[in-house]
Amino acid sequence: MDKYKDKARFFFEHYGLTERDLERYLGAALSAGGDYADLYFEYLSSTALSMDESMIKSASQGISAGCGVRVVSGERTGYAYTDDLSSDRILHAAKTAALIASAPARATVAGFQKTAARSLYPVTLPSVDAEISAKVELLMRADKTARGYDPRIKEVRANYGDELRNILVVASDGTFAEDSQPLARMNVSCIAKTEGNSARGTSGGGGRVALDFFFGDKNPEFFARESARQAILQLDAREAPAGEMEVVLGPGWPGVLLHEAVGHGLEADFNRKKTSAFAGLIGKRVASEKCTVVDNGTMPWRRGSLNVDDEGEPTQETVLIEKGILKGYLSDKLSSRLMGIADTGNGRRESYEHIPMPRMTNTYMLAGNDNPEDIIRSVKHGVYAVNFGGGQVDITNGKFVFSASEAYMIEDGKITAPIKGATLIGNGPDVLTRVSMVGNDLKLDEGVGTCGKDGQAVPVGVGIPTLKVDRLTVGGTARKDPGGFMQ
Amino acid sequence: MSSTELEAKNTKLQTDLREVAQDIVARAMKGGASAAECVVREGDEFSTLVRLGQVETLKESGSKSIGVRVFFGQRAASTYSSDFSKEGLDRMVKSALELAKITSEDPFGGIPDASQLGQLQGNLDLYHEDVYSLHGAARIDYARRAEKAALDFDPRIKNSEGGSFDAATGHKVLANSHGFVGEYSRSYCSVAAVPIAQTDEGAMQRDYWYSVARTLKKLDAPEKVGRIAAERTLRRLGAKKAKTATVPIVFDPMVSTSILEHIFEGINGDSVYRGASFLAGKLGQKIAGDNVTVIDDGTIPGGFGTAPFDGEGIPTRRTVVIENGVLKSYLLNTYTAKKLGLQTTANAARGLAGTPGIGPGNYFLQPGAKSPKELVAGIKEGLYVTEFLGQGVNLVTGDYSRGASGLWIQNGEITYPVEEITVAGNLKDLFFNISEIANDLEFRGSVAAPTIRIDGLTVGGE
Numbered sequence: 041m042d043k044y045k046d047k048a049r050f051f052f053e054h055y056g057l058t059e060r061d062l063e064r065y066l067g068a069a070l071s072a073g074g075d076y077a078d079l080y081f082e083y084l085s086s087t088a089l090s091m092d093e094s095m096i097k098s099a100s101q102g103i104s105a106g107c108g109v110r111v112v113s114g115e116r117t118g119y120a121y122t123d124d125l126s127s128d129r130i131l132h133a134a135k136t137a138a139l140i141a142s143a144p145a146r147a148t149v150a151g152f153q154k155t156a157a158r159s160l161y162p163v164t165l166p167s168v169d170a171e172i173s174a175k176v177e178l179l180m181r182a183d184k185t186a187r188g189y190d191p192r193i194k195e196v197r198a199n200y201g202d203e204l205r206n207i208l209v210v211a212s213d214g215t216f217a218e219d220s221q222p223l224a225r226m227n228v229s230c231i232a233k234t235e236g237n238s239a240r241g242t243s244g245g246g247g248r249v250a251l252d253f254f255f256g257d258k259n260p261e262f263f264a265r266e267s268a269r270q271a272i273l274q275l276d277a278r279e280a281p282a283g284e285m286e287v288v289l290g291p292g293w294p295g296v297l298l299h300e301a302v303g304h305g306l307e308a309d310f311n312r313k314k315t316s317a318f319a320g321l322i323g324k325r326v327a328s329e330k331c332t333v334v335d336n337g338t339m340p341w342r343r344g345s346l347n348v349d350d351e352g353e354p355t356q357e358t359v360l361i362e363k364g365i366l367k368g369y370l371s372d373k374l375s376s377r378l379m380g381i382a383d384t385g386n387g388r389r390e391s392y393e394h395i396p397m398p399r400m401t402n403t404y405m406l407a408g409n410d411n412p413e414d415i416i417r418s419v420k421h422g423v424y425a426v427n428f429g430g431g432q433v434d435i436t437n438g439k440f441v442f443s444a445s446e447a448y449m450i451e452d453g454k455i456t457a458p459i460k461g462a463t464l465i466g467n468g469p470d471v472l473t474r475v476s477m478v479g480n481d482l483k484l485d486e487g488v489g490t491c492g493k494d495g496q497a498v499p500v501g502v503g504i505p506t507l508k509v510d511r512l513t514v515g516g517t518a519r520k521d522p523g524g525f526m527q
Numbered sequence: 528m529s530s531t532e533l534e535a536k537n538t539k540l541q542t543d544l545r546e547v548a549q550d551i552v553a554r555a556m557k558g559g560a561s562a563a564e565c566v567v568r569e570g571d572e573f574s575t576l577v578r579l580g581q582v583e584t585l586k587e588s589g590s591k592s593i594g595v596r597v598f599f600g601q602r603a604a605s606t607y608s609s610d611f612s613k614e615g616l617d618r619m620v621k622s623a624l625e626l627a628k629i630t631s632e633d634p635f636g637g638i639p640d641a642s643q644l645g646q647l648q649g650n651l652d653l654y655h656e657d658v659y660s661l662h663g664a665a666r667i668d669y670a671r672r673a674e675k676a677a678l679d680f681d682p683r684i685k686n687s688e689g690g691s692f693d694a695a696t697g698h699k700v701l702a703n704s705h706g707f708v709g710e711y712s713r714s715y716c717s718v719a720a721v722p723i724a725q726t727d728e729g730a731m732q733r734d735y736w737y738s739v740a741r742t743l744k745k746l747d748a749p750e751k752v753g754r755i756a757a758e759r760t761l762r763r764l765g766a767k768k769a770k771t772a773t774v775p776i777v778f779d780p781m782v783s784t785s786i787l788e789h790i791f792e793g794i795n796g797d798s799v800y801r802g803a804s805f806l807a808g809k810l811g812q813k814i815a816g817d818n819v820t821v822i823d824d825g826t827i828p829g830g831f832g833t834a835p836f837d838g839e840g841i842p843t844r845r846t847v848v849i850e851n852g853v854l855k856s857y858l859l860n861t862y863t864a865k866k867l868g869l870q871t872t873a874n875a876a877r878g879l880a881g882t883p884g885i886g887p888g889n890y891f892l893q894p895g896a897k898s899p900k901e902l903v904a905g906i907k908e909g910l911y912v913t914e915f916l917g918q919g920v921n922l923v924t925g926d927y928s929r930g931a932s933g934l935w936i937q938n939g940e941i942t943y944p945v946e947e948i949t950v951a952g953n954l955k956d957l958f959f960n961i962s963e964i965a966n967d968l969e970f971r972g973s974v975a976a977p978t979i980r981i982d983g984l985t986v987g988g989e
Contacts (some may be wrong), residue, residue: 088880123590231923274924313688315723432916443918515930
């Protein structure tokens with residue numbers, strides 16, 4: 041597939057763009073002054089299939105293309121976009137975005153510096169171009185396995201989606217970066233039923249991978265069994281406890297704790313505006329010395345990885361917390377310039393219709409030295425949470441939640457009964473100070489995370505080793521202490 | 528541009544898009560489809576954010592997109608595109624016809640019967656071009672005034688995420704192979720403020736307020752929005768954790784709508800036919816207390832959930848969902864109605880791609896007689912919830928566990944703020960434990976509920 045080998049030519053070949061055109065558009069963007077301007081070209085093709093009641097009920101494909109123009113003048117940003125990639129429309133968008141500035145025109149750029157090529161997701165055939173029959177097969181296999189897992193599994197839904205995003209970013213600072221970003225994901229959800237009782241389970245995975253990924257270890261059978269197992273398990277779940285207690289988080293997806301508790305609060309824009317509970321804490325202790333947390337956009341094939349961010353900057357591994365001490369923020373170009381800090385390559389956006397801002401990539405905690413079994417054994421009365429739904433954070437007061445979908449009681453050092461889903465709530469700037477044990481079993485999630493900020497959704501990854509938090513509030517209904525006031 | 532010029536421009540645009548939609552349907556039928564449906568969406572948006580008195584962002588743009596759904600007998604597929612060139616549209620139709628080959632025969636698939644199609648007549652008051660009538664500086668001034676009112680309100684308001692003014696218009700065309708073609712435009716404008724308050728010790732709290740309307744004439748003054756935002760933020764300062772307890776909980780209208788949303792999730796046809804809701808199969812049964820009546824009405828002039836027809840071209844209507852606690856109707860589209868052997872309630876929600884989903888019209892809980900103050904006055908010790916964090920709701924089991932913050936009630940009065948707590952229970956009981964419903968129903972979106980009191984939930988804290 042030669043056309044993908046030279047991905048760098050995508051917009052030049054398909055839309056007849058030339059470097060002269062790009063210079064002209066940037067010139068128009070800076071026609072009223074401004075410190076900086078960039079253009080973000082995007083061509084996104086996607087497929088979505090869904091199986092329900094053992095039928096492929098929905099199949100869709102689509103294409104969305106456009107260009108966003110940004111002009112920055114001091115702390116001000118002007119933005120306009122067009123879904124029509126003709127010269128007229130892009131120039132119109134550039135002039136609209138230019139309205140933010142009010143100064144003499146700036147000299148236009150001459151010559152671009154191409155960002156060095158990198159290949160974190162070297163797929164030969166993007167899944168979006170693969171045979172659709174193979175994708176249908178994935179769903180049929182998932183459906184069959186889930187239904188065969190246990191007669192109590194009554195409903196199975198399986199979804200598959202993929203996309204290929206071609207981008208070109210050019211900027212008045214000479215940036216010139218192109219990338220072709222594949223993304224694929226499958227999900228299986230099950231409902232188990234018995235007389236008078238129901239429960240659900242869900243599992244999925246993927247990454248910036250080709251279709252063959254789903255024919256390896258992480259195949260439809262794997263996700264189907266995992267989904268069905270959770271649904272069956274939940275049939276017997278008892279009430280979750282309520283109140284503060286010891287909580288052990290299993291490895292992998294429970295890393296959503298880091299994403300909510302510290303990740304968002306360390307995005308540079310919130311700290312530049314001093315609206316984050318973490319503002320001014322660089323160099324201070326925000327976690328126990330067992331905790332080292334990084335954001336790493338350079339992991340091959342990962343859902344949260346990118347060769348370059350949406351401002352054309354190469355992604356990197358950024359240490360956020362080192363042995364408990366807050367080291368740095370996640371930055372984009374704007375915050376980097378205004379705060380005088382390094383651009384960490386975290387400028388991301390949902391699409392050409394959106395203004396980029398600092399976002400996470402893959403955020404995880406490095407492995408520690410504790411044996412996971414020892415961690416469980418150390419807990420007298422607490423909760424062991426291994427799977428989660430989503431979470432949310434208020435970055436200003438630091439309060440965050442994440443909702444366990446698979447959890448167990450730990451009693452006298454042993455994992456006992458499964459408990460119903462419950463929300464866990466804590467305070468970001470101090471929850472990690474109560475991490476007393478860190479396992480040697482770091483794991484990243486299976487590749488299903490999507491993060492929302494200011495209405496923009498981007499794919500991300502999370503991970504942790506097994507962790508023990510000495511005190512966290514669990515939002516169940518079962519009262520540990522039946523005293524207190526009742527009305 | 529004068530208003531007549533604008534109208535002329537709009538009329539021309541609309542006619543063009545109608546023709547495009549009908550043409551796509553015709554092309555799909557010519558390509559062998561047994562039925563087809565096309566949707567075209569076009570929108571413009573303007574937004575500005577002012578922070579600490581300075582313009583931070585200005586955004587202004589428009590876009591349009593098109594989607595087609597085709598049927599070969601009982602097989603369906605859909606495609607969409609933002610490329611309106613002849614080649615782009617050809618490719619979209621061709622791909623849909625190709626894609627339909629791999630989907631399954633679904634005995635309940637298909638577009639609605641011709642006899643069901645139609646649209647409400649008359650002016651539904653959904654579109655006012657005045658949302659764009661302000662010139663650039665005046666728009667910025669709206670945002671600036673909202674923020675300034677918040678910052679000036681109290682010295683403890685020390686920072687801000689800004690004041691904003693947004694305006695948008697959307698235009699939608701739907702056509703299908705039964706000859707239906709309909710279109711409507713909707714407008715929207717809003718002004719908001721997000722102040723941050725700080726204690727002497729440095730602890731920060733943030734909250735917000737906004738006003739939203741279909742016309743500038745109905746938008747609250749930016750000063751009022753800023754002041755309310757400041758009050759809501761200040762009342763959170765100095766929050767502490769609460770003790771774990773089971774106490775009565777009063778839901779502020781900003782969060783009581785979430786209870787209606789859970790009911791919606793539980794009684795929409797998709798959840799019901801899949802058995803993915805504990806409310807499936809409960810039609811005609813008591814699912815809530817006698818005082819609970821829930822209505823969905825897509826026909827209210829000027830409403831945020833109003834449209835002349837639903838996502839499949841069926842006239843919208845008024846549906847009593849729950850009457851005095853008895854589940855009277857699910858909310859359905861054509862597919863889920865057929866699956867359940869019922870009639871559609873015209874709640875189809877059509878995105879660009881995939882099969883139509885289900886969405887509410889103007890969906891609300893009937894108000895009661897007491898004032899919100901009277902609800903609080905009747906509680907000795909309890910929680911007034913102003914915000915929820917996270918999801919934490921499982922419709923299959925009804926399990927309910929959410930992060931929350933709010934104000935503590937003692938002896939019928941609101942006292943100090945509380946945070947980092949959870950509220951948990953099960954929706955099966957919760958709907959029966961809505962012990963009081965206040966009289967303060969106000970639509971701030973398509974879903975609305977007054978202040979309510981719910982008993983029996985567990986507050987998780989220290």
